[in-house]
Amino acid sequence: MKIVVIGSRGTLGMALADFWNDPRVEARIAANLGRDPVVSNDEIFPLNLPDFDVCSRMLAIDAITELEPDVVVNASGINLVDWLEPRGNTAMNVHVHAVANLKTAVERAGALLVQFGCGEVFYRESLSDVPPDFPGFSESDEPNPASVYAKTKLESERVAREASDHLVLRLSSLFGETSEYSSGNLVASLINSLSRTTKISVLSDRVMEPLWSIDVLCALKTLLARGVRGLCHLSGGSRATPKEVAERFFWETGHRKREVVGISSKDYGEVAPRSAFTVLRSETLGSTEGVYRIPDWRTALRDYLDWRQGGSIF
Numbered sequence: 001m002k003i004v005v006i007g008s009r010g011t012l013g014m015a016l017a018d019f020w021n022d023p024r025v026e027a028r029i030a031a032n033l034g035r036d037p038v039v040s041n042d043e044i045f046p047l048n049l050p051d052f053d054v055c056s057r058m059l060a061i062d063a064i065t066e067l068e069p070d071v072v073v074n075a076s077g078i079n080l081v082d083w084l085e086p087r088g089n090t091a092m093n094v095h096v097h098a099v100a101n102l103k104t105a106v107e108r109a110g111a112l113l114v115q116f117g118c119g120e121v122f123y124r125e126s127l128s129d130v131p132p133d134f135p136g137f138s139e140s141d142e143p144n145p146a147s148v149y150a151k152t153k154l155e156s157e158r159v160a161r162e163a164s165d166h167l168v169l170r171l172s173s174l175f176g177e178t179s180e181y182s183s184g185n186l187v188a189s190l191i192n193s194l195s196r197t198t199k200i201s202v203l204s205d206r207v208m209e210p211l212w213s214i215d216v217l218c219a220l221k222t223l224l225a226r227g228v229r230g231l232c233h234l235s236g237g238s239r240a241t242p243k244e245v246a247e248r249f250f251w252e253t254g255h256r257k258r259e260v261v262g263i264s265s266k267d268y269g270e271v272a273p274r275s276a277f278t279v280l281r282s283e284t285l286g287s288t289e290g291v292y293r294i295p296d297w298r299t300a301l302r303d304y305l306d307w308r309q310g311g312s313i314f
């Protein structure tokens with residue numbers, strides 16, 4: 001297959017573009033599904049700013065259709081939620097108009113459009129708004145986005161779902177390797193903090209599901225192989241506060257004396273409203289055979305740190 005990856009220098013895009021055919025990814029999928037690894041030999045076309053701007057309508061459409069792709073995966077976007085809040089036009093452009101361009105391109109190419117959505121489309125002001133035994137939001141739950149980021153991400157899903165062949169995958173919170181170009185992620189910040197400080201303040205009043213970008217790749221590959229389409233929540237059901245992730249990270253990396261101080265979103269001084277709870281669950285994938293099961297975040301974090309240490313790739 002020919003696969004175009006847009007936003008190929010971001011956390012998710014890098015995992016998709018750089019590791020799509022990596023035998024270790026196939027080995028991870030095989031171990032997860034209890035089967036033998038397969039050889040992956042897809043053609044990957046990574047596209048990113050500054051050479052490729054998904055918002056430049058005609059240039060983007062022409063560039064993509066010329067490649068004659070089978071699949072266009074859109075991992076581009078802007079995750080700087082506070083920065084976007086007063087910049088509604090930029091958010092519309094980079095999230096919604098961009099996907100409208102991709103929709104035209106995939107229709108012309110006869111390709112599948114894969115779009116990523118976020119758990120932020122379900123806004124809960126505080127954890128007291130979520131019952132303790134709540135299993136997470138499913139595909140049939142009604143979104144109620146609050147920030148400009150979340151509203152435009154939801155609108156981008158709507159546009160993607162107008163494409164005749166589409167897969168929209170909602171995620172809670174990503175971690176994984178980043179480039180200097182990415183907006184970063186919690187675990188990347190924790191890695192950076194190791195050389196800078198012995199005490200760190202991390203949010204303790206938000207619950208999410210941390211997902212390793214490589215696990216999103218593993219899941220996507222099996223979803224494509226099974227021909228899954230429509231809206232799907234990508235989740236293994238595990239959950240954590242950012243503070244719990246930080247504590248686990250320092251424990252796993254042998255920095256057990258690091259002090260992790262829990263702070264509230266209010267004290268953090270955030271501008272845009274953030275959902276206190278973004279854990280998802282999937283009604284669609286629960287019964288689908290042969291689809292990669294997202295591991296518990298603690299396992300994924302350990303595997304990521306091992307992989308990072310041992311490989312020449314990261």
Ligand SMILES: NC(=O)c1ccc[n+]([C@@H]2O[C@H](COP(=O)([O-])OP(=O)(O)OC[C@H]3O[C@@H](n4cnc5c(N)ncnc54)[C@H](OP(=O)(O)O)[C@@H]3O)[C@@H](O)[C@H]2O)c1
Pocket residue numbers: 006007008009010011012013047048049050052053054055074075076077078079094116117118119153171172173174175181182183184185
């Ligand atoms: N991060 C999370 O926790 C999370 C959670 C749920 C859903 N998602 C969704 O998952 C997707 C990927 O997120 P991520 O964390 O990997 O994002 P990221 O690290 O910020 O990467 C986004 C990438 O998109 C590129 N990009 C931005 N505008 C572009 C344009 N006009 N044309 C081409 N490329 C452009 C960026 O390039 P430059 O850096 O050069 O600008 C960057 O490489 C996004 O749709 C995001 O909303 C993320």
